[in-house]
Amino acid sequence: MAGLASTIVNSISRGFLFGQITKYINPELLSACMYFGVLCSAGFLDYSTVENFGNYIIVEFLMIHSNVGIAVALFFSTNENNKNLLLLATGAFYFLFILAIAIGFGAWWTAIIFVLIIYSRMNVPHTKNKKDDLMGEIMITFGRFFIYMICAGFGFLIAEYLFGGEDALGMIVWATIYYLLLFLLRNKLVLLRTVFTR
Numbered sequence: 001m002a003g004l005a006s007t008i009v010n011s012i013s014r015g016f017l018f019g020q021i022t023k024y025i026n027p028e029l030l031s032a033c034m035y036f037g038v039l040c041s042a043g044f045l046d047y048s049t050v051e052n053f054g055n056y057i058i059v060e061f062l063m064i065h066s067n068v069g070i071a072v073a074l075f076f077s078t079n080e081n082n083k084n085l086l087l088l089a090t091g092a093f094y095f096l097f098i099l100a101i102a103i104g105f106g107a108w109w110t111a112i113i114f115v116l117i118i119y120s121r122m123n124v125p126h127t128k129n130k131k132d133d134l135m136g137e138i139m140i141t142f143g144r145f146f147i148y149m150i151c152a153g154f155g156f157l158i159a160e161y162l163f164g165g166e167d168a169l170g171m172i173v174w175a176t177i178y179y180l181l182l183f184l185l186r187n188k189l190v191l192l193r194t195v196f197t198r
Contacts, residue, residue, distance in 0.1 A: 028183035039173060051168040054170075065094070069136050070140070075131060091118035156170040159172075
Protein backbone atom coordinates (compact mmCIF):
# COMPACT_ATOMS: atom_id res chain seq x y z
CA MET A 1 0.00 0.00 0.00
CA ALA A 2 2.82 2.41 0.89
CA GLY A 3 4.51 1.58 -2.44
CA LEU A 4 1.34 2.42 -4.36
CA ALA A 5 0.94 5.72 -2.47
CA SER A 6 4.59 6.57 -3.18
CA THR A 7 4.13 5.80 -6.89
CA ILE A 8 1.05 8.04 -7.09
CA VAL A 9 2.83 10.92 -5.29
CA ASN A 10 5.87 10.57 -7.57
CA SER A 11 3.69 10.47 -10.69
CA ILE A 12 1.79 13.59 -9.65
CA SER A 13 4.88 15.49 -8.52
CA ARG A 14 6.82 14.70 -11.68
CA GLY A 15 3.92 15.93 -13.76
CA PHE A 16 2.98 12.71 -15.58
CA LEU A 17 -0.60 12.44 -14.32
CA PHE A 18 -1.05 16.22 -14.43
CA GLY A 19 0.31 16.21 -17.99
CA GLN A 20 -2.12 13.47 -19.04
CA ILE A 21 -5.07 15.33 -17.52
CA THR A 22 -4.12 18.75 -18.93
CA LYS A 23 -3.53 17.18 -22.35
CA TYR A 24 -7.31 17.10 -22.67
CA ILE A 25 -8.41 19.80 -20.20
CA ASN A 26 -6.61 23.16 -19.99
CA PRO A 27 -6.40 24.10 -16.27
CA GLU A 28 -6.81 27.86 -16.91
CA LEU A 29 -9.88 27.36 -19.11
CA LEU A 30 -11.34 24.88 -16.61
CA SER A 31 -10.80 27.38 -13.76
CA ALA A 32 -12.37 30.23 -15.78
CA CYS A 33 -15.42 28.06 -16.59
CA MET A 34 -15.75 27.00 -12.95
CA TYR A 35 -15.70 30.59 -11.68
CA PHE A 36 -18.10 31.73 -14.41
CA GLY A 37 -20.42 28.88 -13.41
CA VAL A 38 -20.29 29.99 -9.77
CA LEU A 39 -21.00 33.58 -10.86
CA CYS A 40 -24.04 32.50 -12.91
CA SER A 41 -25.42 30.38 -10.08
CA ALA A 42 -24.54 32.82 -7.26
CA GLY A 43 -28.24 33.53 -6.68
CA PHE A 44 -28.90 29.86 -5.95
CA LEU A 45 -25.80 29.20 -3.81
CA ASP A 46 -25.29 29.94 -0.15
CA TYR A 47 -23.36 33.22 0.34
CA SER A 48 -20.58 31.50 2.32
CA THR A 49 -20.01 29.09 -0.61
CA VAL A 50 -19.66 32.01 -3.05
CA GLU A 51 -17.34 33.79 -0.60
CA ASN A 52 -15.16 30.68 -0.19
CA PHE A 53 -14.81 30.32 -3.97
CA GLY A 54 -13.87 34.00 -4.20
CA ASN A 55 -11.26 33.66 -1.46
CA TYR A 56 -9.34 31.02 -3.44
CA ILE A 57 -8.06 33.73 -5.80
CA ILE A 58 -5.91 34.89 -2.85
CA VAL A 59 -4.21 31.48 -2.88
CA GLU A 60 -3.17 32.26 -6.46
CA PHE A 61 -1.25 35.31 -5.18
CA LEU A 62 0.80 33.13 -2.85
CA MET A 63 1.40 30.56 -5.59
CA ILE A 64 2.67 33.29 -7.96
CA HIS A 65 4.82 34.88 -5.26
CA SER A 66 6.26 31.54 -4.15
CA ASN A 67 7.16 30.69 -7.76
CA VAL A 68 9.40 33.77 -7.87
CA GLY A 69 10.92 32.87 -4.48
CA ILE A 70 11.60 29.28 -5.56
CA ALA A 71 13.11 30.38 -8.91
CA VAL A 72 15.38 32.88 -7.11
CA ALA A 73 16.46 30.14 -4.66
CA LEU A 74 17.32 27.86 -7.59
CA PHE A 75 19.11 30.72 -9.37
CA PHE A 76 21.53 31.16 -6.44
CA SER A 77 22.08 27.45 -5.80
CA THR A 78 25.54 26.14 -6.66
CA ASN A 79 25.15 22.39 -6.20
CA GLU A 80 22.56 19.70 -5.43
CA ASN A 81 22.78 20.01 -1.61
CA ASN A 82 22.70 23.80 -1.74
CA LYS A 83 19.69 23.66 -4.10
CA ASN A 84 17.71 21.37 -1.78
CA LEU A 85 18.58 23.45 1.30
CA LEU A 86 17.50 26.71 -0.39
CA LEU A 87 14.33 25.06 -1.73
CA LEU A 88 13.41 23.74 1.72
CA ALA A 89 14.07 27.12 3.36
CA THR A 90 12.06 29.03 0.74
CA GLY A 91 9.32 26.39 0.71
CA ALA A 92 9.05 26.44 4.53
CA PHE A 93 8.69 30.24 4.49
CA TYR A 94 5.83 30.18 1.98
CA PHE A 95 4.31 27.06 3.50
CA LEU A 96 3.50 29.03 6.68
CA PHE A 97 1.25 31.36 4.65
CA ILE A 98 -0.22 28.53 2.59
CA LEU A 99 -0.94 26.59 5.79
CA ALA A 100 -2.64 29.63 7.35
CA ILE A 101 -4.90 29.93 4.30
CA ALA A 102 -5.54 26.17 4.29
CA ILE A 103 -6.66 26.33 7.92
CA GLY A 104 -8.64 29.55 7.42
CA PHE A 105 -10.53 28.34 4.34
CA GLY A 106 -10.61 24.67 5.30
CA ALA A 107 -8.86 23.96 1.99
CA TRP A 108 -6.17 21.40 2.79
CA TRP A 109 -5.61 20.70 -0.91
CA THR A 110 -3.67 24.00 -1.19
CA ALA A 111 -1.08 22.81 1.34
CA ILE A 112 -0.83 19.38 -0.33
CA ILE A 113 -0.37 20.91 -3.80
CA PHE A 114 2.31 23.27 -2.50
CA VAL A 115 4.25 20.40 -0.89
CA LEU A 116 4.06 18.49 -4.20
CA ILE A 117 5.40 21.54 -6.07
CA ILE A 118 8.41 21.80 -3.72
CA TYR A 119 8.98 18.03 -3.91
CA SER A 120 8.87 18.07 -7.72
CA ARG A 121 11.43 20.91 -7.87
CA MET A 122 13.74 18.91 -5.58
CA ASN A 123 13.57 15.97 -8.00
CA VAL A 124 14.84 18.09 -10.91
CA PRO A 125 18.64 17.69 -11.18
CA HIS A 126 20.61 20.84 -10.35
CA THR A 127 22.19 20.89 -13.82
CA LYS A 128 18.75 21.31 -15.46
CA ASN A 129 18.11 24.60 -13.64
CA LYS A 130 19.77 26.82 -16.25
CA LYS A 131 20.21 30.46 -15.27
CA ASP A 132 18.57 31.72 -18.49
CA ASP A 133 15.54 29.45 -17.98
CA LEU A 134 15.16 30.63 -14.38
CA MET A 135 15.42 34.30 -15.42
CA GLY A 136 12.75 33.63 -18.05
CA GLU A 137 10.57 31.95 -15.43
CA ILE A 138 10.97 34.92 -13.08
CA MET A 139 10.04 37.38 -15.86
CA ILE A 140 6.99 35.30 -16.89
CA THR A 141 5.89 35.14 -13.25
CA PHE A 142 6.18 38.93 -12.90
CA GLY A 143 4.08 39.22 -16.07
CA ARG A 144 1.52 36.87 -14.56
CA PHE A 145 1.46 38.96 -11.37
CA PHE A 146 0.86 42.11 -13.46
CA ILE A 147 -2.09 40.38 -15.19
CA TYR A 148 -3.35 39.26 -11.77
CA MET A 149 -3.41 42.85 -10.45
CA ILE A 150 -4.97 44.32 -13.62
CA CYS A 151 -7.70 41.66 -13.50
CA ALA A 152 -8.35 42.54 -9.84
CA GLY A 153 -9.10 46.14 -10.84
CA PHE A 154 -11.37 45.12 -13.72
CA GLY A 155 -13.06 42.42 -11.64
CA PHE A 156 -14.08 44.82 -8.88
CA LEU A 157 -15.11 47.55 -11.37
CA ILE A 158 -17.36 45.09 -13.24
CA ALA A 159 -18.77 43.79 -9.94
CA GLU A 160 -19.44 47.38 -8.85
CA TYR A 161 -21.32 48.05 -12.07
CA LEU A 162 -23.26 44.76 -12.27
CA PHE A 163 -23.69 43.67 -8.64
CA GLY A 164 -23.42 46.84 -6.58
CA GLY A 165 -19.87 46.23 -5.37
CA GLU A 166 -20.37 42.89 -3.59
CA ASP A 167 -16.83 41.82 -2.57
CA ALA A 168 -17.37 38.06 -2.92
CA LEU A 169 -18.81 38.49 -6.43
CA GLY A 170 -16.00 40.92 -7.28
CA MET A 171 -13.48 38.20 -6.47
CA ILE A 172 -15.41 35.66 -8.57
CA VAL A 173 -15.43 38.08 -11.55
CA TRP A 174 -11.72 38.76 -10.94
CA ALA A 175 -10.89 35.04 -10.98
CA THR A 176 -12.99 34.44 -14.13
CA ILE A 177 -11.24 37.24 -16.06
CA TYR A 178 -7.80 36.26 -14.75
CA TYR A 179 -7.95 32.59 -15.71
CA LEU A 180 -9.63 33.31 -19.06
CA LEU A 181 -6.94 35.87 -19.90
CA LEU A 182 -4.18 33.42 -18.92
CA PHE A 183 -5.75 30.79 -21.17
CA LEU A 184 -6.01 33.21 -24.11
CA LEU A 185 -2.48 34.55 -23.66
CA ARG A 186 -0.98 31.07 -23.38
CA ASN A 187 -2.69 29.93 -26.58
CA LYS A 188 -1.84 33.15 -28.44
CA LEU A 189 1.80 32.78 -27.39
CA VAL A 190 1.84 29.18 -28.62
CA LEU A 191 0.38 30.30 -31.97
CA LEU A 192 2.96 33.09 -32.27
CA ARG A 193 5.79 30.70 -31.40
CA THR A 194 4.71 28.28 -34.15
CA VAL A 195 4.50 31.12 -36.69
CA PHE A 196 8.01 32.42 -35.90
CA THR A 197 9.64 28.97 -35.74
CA ARG A 198 8.55 27.87 -39.21
